[in-house]
């Protein structure tokens with residue numbers, strides 16, 4: 001593996017070549033080292049090579065890194081925030097960064113202005129302009145630039161310095177080139193009108209030459225300096241999750257999550273702190289205040305009983321907390337998406353229904369998404385649940401069926417097992433052996449089904465049933481007892497009860 005040292009030399013050489021090809025001066029192009037997801041030791045290595053500009057995209061992770069580096073004496077680093085800005089992160093960003101390159105809407109500008117500490121110089125900002133028509137949602141639309149500039153100019157603690165753009169992620173370099181040229185044109189136009197408007201931030205590892213050709217004065221380079229990023233875990237580490245309710249299922253989900261997520265970003269809220277201590281022991285914050293708990297959360301698990309959920313949702317609604325960017329995950333049976341969205345006024349809701357074997361990672365989890373849950377949030381949901389078992393996505397009707405078959409299913413299987421155990425005992429086997437026999441039989445049968453995906457379950461049954469034999473005799477009694485009809489009644493009864501619940505909430 002190349003050292004950061006070698007990488008920096010290579011990157012500076014690439015910049016030199018590009019500058020020469022563009023007939024520009026090397027001093028006109030600043031290198032921003034993008035250290036997001038990378039440990040502070042790597043920042044120090046680049047610092048020791050003379051680099052002073054570093055870029056970060058995840059507010060929580062970055063703020064910690066910046067604090068620690070300041071404490072260690074690295075005080076002259078210029079920190080650039082370059083990632084998408086969530087409203088609830090503006091305070092962290094305003095406090096820790098020198099330049100924010102990804103300002104893309106009024107509310108973000110206003111909040112950064114309000115939250116910039118008075119003892120710090122004005123926050124330098126760039127407007128991130130959306131230059132690729134599709135594929136990329138972040139950035140201010142060109143038609144909205146004037147309004148955003150007007151807004152920023154009203155903010156005494158912000159100083160507008162230029163534009164930032166991200167080229168489309170495509171192998172088609174002509175396309176990137178024309179996007180860059182377009183932003184350069186806009187930049188030049190505004191430069192004549194605005195004072196100290198002098199930074200055009202364009203270019204990353206794969207397109208820095210095109211960016212420099214198109215007048216970029218700052219290239220943002222991550223991969224070529226620090227190597228590929230380990231994305232998944234780091235994104236997870238930045239996600240703030242809150243559980244309202246710390247009962248059985250919440251515990252199960254929590255245990256599953258902390259295999260990938262940092263428990264320190266998880267908060268659990270419930271009426272009795274002492275019952276939440278087990279979460280605190282594993283690194284989570286605990287509180288009795290639901291509203292405090294959800295303020296900063298991106299994901300809120302609604303883990304209270306259906307009978308209590310309405311009052312919790314009303315509490316959230318009347319608190320005035322902005323829920324528009326939060327993902328709500330409800331595990332309340334019988335509580336429809338429409339009932340939740342009706343109370344919360346959002347459609348970023350996921351309903352899940354895990355069954356109890358999820359505690360062993362062997363569960364089935366039914367998952368239903370409301371209309372505004374985006375792809376990233378779907379991925380995130382699955383990632384949070386993946387250690388509990390198999391997720392099956394569907395609509396609410398499917399969720400009800402999964403609830404009846406898989407949610408109630410374990411009890412039906414236990415009942416069947418109990419009956420087999422008592423028959424073994426009735427015929428003289430001791431209780432302990434009977435249990436062993438039955439659990440291994442059910443486990444073994446399920447494993448046979450799992451291992452033989454190409455065979456139908458019926459064919460597995462037929463394979464162990466010779467006509468006129470002992471199994472055949474037993475199965476005949478199941479038929480005579482109307483076993484299939486009984487199971488039909490069983491599932492129907494569970495479903496009917498679900499529908500009754502749905503009417504209640």
Ligand SMILES: *Cc1c(COP(=O)(O)O)cnc(C)c1O
Pocket residue numbers: 034036057082083166203204205206220221222223224
């Ligand atoms: C991550 C990131 C970069 C760095 O990308 P590399 O391809 O690793 O050089 C540059 N700009 C922005 C906005 C980024 O988020």
